Amino acid sequence: MIRLFRDVDGGPLCPDGSVVCIGAFDGLHRGHRALVCRAVERARALGLPAVALGFEPLPREFFAQGSPPPRLMPPRTKVEGLARLGVDVVGLLRFNRRFTAITAEEFVRRVLVGRLGAREVWVGPEFRFGHRRGGDLATLQREGAEHGFTAHEIEPVLVGGERVSSTRIRAALAAGDFEDAARLIGAPYAISGRVVRGRQLGRTLGFPTANLRFAGKTPALRGIYATWVHGVGDAPWPAVSSFGTRPTVDGIEPLLEAHLFDFDGDLYGRRICVEFVARLRDEEKYPDLPTLVAQMDRDAVMARRILQSTPSTQACA
Known part of the structure; x- marks a missing residue:
């Protein structure tokens, strides 16, 4: 079972050492997977736990609280995805005002050494960390020489001659280009979660829906979509889904509502996964x-x- 921690300070989590990779991991795209798989491979070779270290909220969300950038996945889905890649320990460190004052050297001492006993640290290209982004790979290598770990950078993962990034995926999703998004992610874009009770207005209108919340985050999608829903039967179930705030009925919170065609059953509490296939239109307010x-x-x-x-083309978890 995967272990999750949130705090900078505390007792040692990996007393015999660990292999650590650090990143945002939003979307778990092909670049993230390359980084995580390298760390897991090295951890298995050394007989140590593999640790994926990230932040929650994401730094860009913290510094843009008035208009946070879109997220590709909620935190729980990220943790589940990291577990499937073989990670043993996940750190989602609380990114707050106090955290922003921690220098790169202090971060190394308190987290990488004190909590994780890092033997190897792996990062992606152009990695920066610490107060005012003052730390980089050279900082990690210098600190590692003092504290007994090595630091490494993976090669960038390129698609179409450009580095894979969450920014590129957000742009593809905003344009409704799910094929390009899938190439960057390495799988079709999908959102998973537990079905929650809504206002049940869709049922009265002849369109009952399975509703997923997005953990209070700003989603990268908004509109009406053709989708496949996994986790309902033995095969993916066809559906039409709305992702937005439901302006016609004065909704506020972004909600993913999937109407499963010709389905009759109770899905409340069930974990499902919605795979996005095509964008049909914008969300609109009707009279x-x-x-x-x-x-x-x-x-x-x-x-x-x-x-x-x-x-x-995907079997969602």
Whole structure:
């Protein structure tokens, strides 16, 4: 079972040592996977636990609290994905005002050495850390020589001649280019979570939905989509999904609502995964509910047509 910790200070978590990789890991794209898999490979070779070290909230979210940048996945999904890649320990350090004052050297001493007993540290290209981003790979290597660990940088992962990044994935999703997003991620873009109870308005309109919250984060998608839903039956289930704030009924919190075609059952509390296939349109505010229902009917017809010619290519966890 994977172990999760949030605090900079505390007792040693890996008394015999560890192999650590550090990153944001938002989206767990091909670059992240290359970094994590390298650390896991080295950890297995040394007989040590593999640690993925990140931050929550993400630094860019903390410094842009008024208009936080979109997230590709909520924290729980990130932890689950890291576990599937073979990570033994995940650190989602609390990124707050106090944390921003920690120097790079102090971070090494308190976290990498004090908590994790790092033997090797792996980072991605252009990695920076610590107060005012004052630390880099050279800092890690210098500190490692003093504290008994080595530090390494993986080669950049390129797609289309450019480095894979969460920024590129967000741009692809915003443009509705799910094929490009899948190339960058290494798998179709999908969101998983536990089905929660909503206002049940969709049921009264003839469109019952399975609803997923996005952990209070700003999602990278907004609109109406053709989707496959995993975790309902033996095979992916076709659906039309809305991701947004439901302006026609004065919604506030972003909510992913999946209407599963020809499905009759109770999904509350079930963990499902929604795989995005195609963007149908923007989210809009309609003058009344009948107008909204008429548009939902058109959306459903379009989504069914798209999914008939676009099979699912992913088995979501």
